[in-house]
Each structure stands twice: as structure tokens, then as C-alpha cells.
Amino acid sequence: ESLWFKIDDRNIAELSAMNLDNLAAWFDGVELRLSNKQNAIAKDVLKEIRERLQFLLDVGLSYLSVSRPSRTLSGGESQRIRLATQIGSQLQGITYILDEPSIGLHQRDNQRLIVALKNLRDIGNSVLVVEHDKDIMLAADHLIDIGPKAGFHGGRIVAQGDPASILNLDTLTAGYLNGHHRI
Numbered sequence: 576e577s578l579w580f581k582i583d584d585r586n587i588a589e590l591s592a593m594n595l596d597n598l599a600a601w602f603d604g605v606e607l608r609l610s611n612k613q614n615a616i617a618k619d620v621l622k623e624i625r626e627r628l629q630f631l632l633d634v635g636l637s638y639l640s641v642s643r644p645s646r647t648l649s650g651g652e653s654q655r656i657r658l659a660t661q662i663g664s665q666l667q668g669i670t671y672i673l674d675e676p677s678i679g680l681h682q683r684d685n686q687r688l689i690v691a692l693k694n695l696r697d698i699g700n701s702v703l704v705v706e707h708d709k710d711i712m713l714a715a716d717h718l719i720d721i722g723p724k725a726g727f728h729g730g731r732i733v734a735q736g737d738p739a740s741i742l743n744l745d746t747l748t749a750g751y752l753n754g755h756h757r758i
Contacts, residue, residue, distance in 0.1 A: 583608040591642040598641070599628045630659035633691045634676075635684030651678030655688070662691055667699035677708040685710040709752060713738045720748045 578586045583605060590598060602625055606614050631639070634655040639648075648656070654676050661671065677688060689711060696702050696716070706712055718741050720734040733746050742753045750756035 582613075588642070592640055594638050594640050595628060595631050596637040599625070599632060599637075602628065627659075627663060630663045630691075631656070633662070633687050633694075634659045635680045635687045637684075649679040650674075651676060651680060655680070658691060658695075662694060665698060670701040670703065671695060672703045672705075674705045675707065676704065677706060677711055682710075689714045712752060720746055723747060 578588055580586065583601075585601070590601065593601065602621065605621065606617075609617060631637075636652065636655055636659070639652070645653070654673060658671075658673070658676060661669070673692075676692075677685060680688060685708065692702050692704065692711075693714070704711065704715070712718060715738055718735065718738050719732060720741060722729045722731065722733040723746070734741055734744050734749070738752070741749055743749070747756070751758070
């Protein structure tokens with residue numbers, strides 16, 4: 576029965592099946608396609624939907640759809656959804672610890688994630704990120720290099736400081752960050 580109800584010739588299932596980019600585009604200017612009465616009813620709901628969509632877009636999840644089952648999400652996608660929720664809540668004084676939030680994220684969306692993380696920081700939170708992505712590491716306020724290698728051969732602080740100072744050191748991580756080593 577719910578599929579009988581349509582807005583601008585779309586029902587809830589059709590809207591839920593769109594990826595978030597297309598859904599956000601559909602919501603752009605939807606007021607022009609609604610009657611005055613519908614606009615009065617939908618005003619607050621449309622504002623809330625747009626804000627939540629924007630948070631998800633800001634953390635690089637534009638390719639997801641609302642209808643996608645949560646069990647099919649990767650750990651990185653789930654973490655970024657929680658991050659978008661936290662950004663939306665605008666809580667302050669919280670310490671966030673994120674474990675590789677860039678996993679599964681296309682390289683072109685890294686900057687969006689970095690902006691979202693800095694937004695959390697700028698409203699008065701502490702954001703600790705365990706990460707191996709070069710862009711995110713270089714965008715950090717403070718970098719802690721733990722090594723010198725993995726497992727039994729690691730676990731010690733090899734270097735710490737702002738990313739610019741780390742680039743000048745003779746560590747394995749610095750070698751990859753400054754381009755002297757490549758994968």
C-alpha cells in the first residue's frame with residue numbers, strides 16, 4: 576500500500592533504490608514540483624533529509640543506496656555511516672577513535688573524509704585515527720609512527736610530530752610518505 580503514495584511520480588521504494596548522489600539530486604528543487612500544501616507539510620522533513628544525505632555524501636558514501644542491507648556494508652562503510660551520524664549530532668567534547676576509516680573508500684573521496692574529520696575536530700572533539708592512507712596521514716595535526724615493523728618487530732614509537740617534520744626523518748613510514756619508497 577505504501578507504494579501507492581508518490582511524490583513527483585516516485586514512490587519510497589524507487590527513491591530508496593537510488594544511490595545517494597542521485598537521491599540528493601532528486602531532492603534538489605523538489606519544492607518546485609510540489610503543491611503549496613505539500614510544501615507546508617514537507618518543509619521540516621525535507622530539511623532533515625537533505626542534512627542527513629549531505630553528511631553521508633561528506634564521508635564518501637555517495638554510491639550507497641538507502642535500500643542496501645546493513646549486513647552488506649564493509650567495516651569502513653559502517654564506520655563512515657557512524658561518523659556521519661556523529662557529525663550530524665554536533666556533539667562536543669567527545670574523543671573519537673577511528674580504525675582505518677578510509678578502507679573501501681575511493682581515493683577521490685579521501686578529501687571529503689578529511690574535511691569531515693576536521694569538522695569533528697573543529698567543533699571541539701578529539702579525533703584519533705589509525706590509518707595507513709597517505710592523504711589522511713599528511714592531513715593530520717599530529718602523526719605518531721609506530722614500528723619499526725609489524726608484529727613482534729614493532730610496537731614502539733618510532734617518530735611523532737606534525738607531518739612536515741615526519742617527512743624529513745629516516746623512518747620506513749617517512750620513506751613512503753615522501754616518495755622515497757613505493758609499494
